[in-house]
Every structure is written in structure tokens, then in C-alpha cells.
Amino acid sequence: MGKLAADQLTLSYDSTVIIDGVDLKIEEGKITALIGANGCGKSTILKSLARLMAPKSGTVLLEGKDIHRQPSKEVAKKLAILPQSPQAPEGLTVEELCYFGRHPHKKLLSKHTQEDHDMVEWALEATGMIELKDRTLDALSGGQRQRAWISMALAQGTDLLLLDEPTTYLDISHQIEVLELLKKLNRDHGRTVVMVLHDLNQAAQYADYLISVLDGKIYNAGTPEDVFTQPFFREVFGLECCIMRSPIDQKPMCLPTGLCPKLRAK
């Protein structure tokens, strides 16, 4: 079984149920993308998988055990989460930010160990931020800043990397910069990546598995080929579209041709 899974997960804000009895399993060593319309609860699922949000009922299982019954610091050594558009104090340098990734490994009053230094250097190297490590975050482009945050998550040294909309607010070249980095981390360094993505074609191109969310339930899940069907686009996004194959790698792509007649009538 996978390292990370959810069992009958029900999530709610106050009394509003957002996610209702969902089962899911994250494939180890693969890239998984959570997709769905705005407000469908995909980010909520991701937060809950990262134990940032306690379930109303059901459990999130990390290595087979309830994630909320494990010490948060121990979880942080196995799973890193990058929230949507995270904020840091102005004036923090890339390297300083990256060192925060070692927080779960640090004991009170202890100094950084050689392992900490090595991990940080590796994380900066892997994200291509080593030359920029002395820059402050406010002096970086959007894509560089996101890479700096990813370097922090990497420095945690976890197998699991969860990211909430890592490409939001970035222009297209910076989006590709981030997605290519995540692909490299997956392929070359064996990281299991779970992310929420808005762009469906990017999700199909970069993820091995897609999980689509509709009305608090999982609508369908599987490889991009399995998930990209006409009924899927109609029911989850209310779109008529033409499904094609990428001429490069044969991954499915969608070309929206209009809204569903049913929705247009509304």
C-alpha cells in the first residue's frame, strides 16, 4: 500500500461539510494532481492529507497510522507541505528560508549539524537556487521565489512533497519552471509529489495520476488517459471539449469548445 492514504475522510468548515467520506491512496514515487472546479474542496483535501486540518470523521493514514496521532515533528520528517502563496518576512534570504526546512530535525538549543548544512546545500542545488542563496526573497521573480520555497520543503528531507497550487499567480514560463522542477525531483530524486493544479492540460502532462473532485466526492481517479473523458469535462467543469493527444508525448489534452447546453440555459 501507499505511504499516504485517506479512509472515509469527511472534512468540514464549522458545520459545512466540504468533503464527504472520501477514500484515496497516493501512489508512491509518482506525481499525483488533484483537480476540480473552484471551491470543490481539492485544497481542503490536500491540507488534511498534510495534517493541517483535522478531519470531522475518518482518518488520514501516513505509513498506515493515523497522521493526527503521530507527533507533528515526526510527520514533518516524512511529509513536507507547501501552502498556497506562503508568506515570509521581508528581508529573509533564500538560504535562511531553506534552513527553516531543518526545523523538524532540530532540538532545542542545538546548532545546525553537518547533515543540516549538507541537506540545505543539496536542496538549493536541486532547485537551482544555489547562486541566488544570498538574495532576499523580495528581490526574486515569482518563479524563483516559488523555487526557494520548494527548496525549503526539500530540505526537510521527506519522501512526500505536497504542494497547494504551486503555479498560481505565476506567468506561463514560471509555471513551467516550477513544474519541470517538480518532475525532476520526482524522476531523479524519487520524491512522491502531490499537488493541486488548476491547469488541466498541465496536470495531464506532468502528473502520472489525476484525482478529480466534485461536490465533496472523488469523481474519478487514474491516469490522465483514464480521467480525461467527455462526461468528466461535462460533469466536473460543465465544459464541452475535444480531447486530443499531444503530438509530443501522446498525453491527453483538452480543447474546450464551449459550455454545456445545460449550463448555458442557467
Add this chain to the structure above:
Amino acid sequence: MYHSAKRRSSSRLMMFIIALIIFIFGLGLNLSVGASDISIIDSLKYLFVWDGSKEQLIISTLRLPRTLIGVFVGASLAVAGALMQAMTRNPLASPQIFGVNAGASLFVVASLVILPASPYSSVIFAFAGAAAGGAIVYMIASSGGMTPVKLALSGMAVHLFLSSMTQAIIILNESGEDVLYWMTGAIDGSNWQDVITIAPFSVIGIGLALVFSGSVSVLGLGDETAKGLGQNMNGIRILISLIILILSGASVAVAGPIGFVGLLVPHIVRKLIGEHYQYVLPFSALFGAILLVYADVLARWIAFPYESPVGIVTAIIGTPFFLYLARKGRNLK
């Protein structure tokens, strides 16, 4: 490999040494200035060499406790302010803006009127008042998300309300100028009993803050990131709040509500040495002590030969700085 990190840490060390020299000079200046003239060298010498002269008696019974109170109060308020700004991620947070000083003052003044004052009872009242003031402001300001503007507005409103209550008590009881003088923040009447009162709280509070400085830094990354890094959020928040109450409560108990130290110092420190609280906190303690020790020297010169409350001096320095922050705050959202 860690070239730049080394360079930064050596510049921090330089800055620390320079600050330490300024601090020691300030101690000497603070001890030497007053009604009877004693040179800086002599006053520092009297600390270590006992000759039983009149000057030495003045230093050891009158001036040294006052100087030490300046050191402890300055360091405590600055560290309390730094912790508040870190915890709320809000640049305007400080013991004064947060209603903590005003709450502590109200409770202390009320206790002076209701109960005869022993130093420890006023400390306990100061803690209770600090907690009450801080809790009220926090509750009002954090409903629906705390912004710098909301904190400043609700903090000022509560501050003014609590301060006028305090003034009402003073006026109704005709307790006279002593309490009013104390209300501005004054350390010129300090004695050894005050030093004994604040020293343990100051040392324990700042010490604890330093031990947990790594976690304080992590709070700066926001709730979700900090939680994701395995930080126990409730635990660290409760701990930091307790430290803040201890530090600012004990300061108000011995020196009255001295303003602006907790707001001003952490900003200057972060500008100079960066955002890591393992450096921000000790530097804040040192800079806070420096600020108050020098402000106390100025307080003696303003209306020489009469003494002025040191709170007036910190307000004169602090007000323009606060306005500068408020102007800058427009871009902070």
C-alpha cells in the same frame, strides 16, 4: 562554501561588540551624570573598588539600582515587543499598542489605592492587568483576521480607555503627583528592592525567549507553513504570551508604563541583523537596555537640575518613528 554565512555572522559579531562598547559607555555615563559630579571612569571604578567615599555611597545606593532598572526594563520591554511582533506577524505590535502596559498600570494603580503597596503585590497586579489588557485587545483585533490597522485602532482605543480609568482613580483618590509621575514611566526613584523585584522575571523571561527563539522564527512563516514544519502552534503561542506578560508586567510594576521601547527596538534590530530571532532577541535585549540607559541620561538633562520621567524621552524619540511606521504601513495592506 558557507562564505556569505560566515561573513554575515562576523558582521553580527562586530555589531555586537560595538553595541557592547556603547552599552558600557552608557552605563558609565548613566552612573556619572547627576546632582553631584562623578567622572565616568571613577563611577565605573567604584563598581569594583571599595573605598567608602561619599561618591561611592551615592553610586551604590542611588545610581546603580537606577541604572540596573534601566537595563532590565529596557531589555525586557524590547524583547517583549519583539516577541509580540513575531507572534502576531504585525509590525505595530508592542506592549503599549497591545494594551498590556495600560492594563498593568490600571491594575497597579488600583492596587495602590485599595491595598497598601508591597513590591510583590504590585508585580502580581501588573501581571494580571497586563494579561487583561492584552487579552481584550487580542480578542477585538483578531476577530475576522488581524491587520496592522485593526490592531493599532483597537489597541489605541483600549489603551486610552484603560488609561483614563487609571487617571480617574488617581483623581478621585487625590493620590497626587507621585502616581502621575510614575504613569509617565519613571525610573529615577528606583532602589535595590525594585532591582530584586524585576531581575528574576527579566532574566527568566529573556532566557526562556532565547531558548525558544528557533520556534519564534518559524512563526514568521505563517500558521500553515509553521504547522507543516511540525511546530506546535498552541504550545508556542501560550509560552510566548506568558513570557510577554512576565516581561512587560514586571517592567510596569517597577518603572511604570514606559512606551515605545518595545515598538522601536525590534524594528531597528531587524533592519540591522535580519529576521532570525535567535539574533533578533539578544540584540533587542541589548539595544533596549542601551536605549533606556541613554534616555535616562537625557531625562536628567532636559530640565536640569530637576529630573524628568524617562517615559517622556522615549516618547519624544518614539513618536516620529511610530508615524514613520504608520505611513509605511499603508503599503502593508
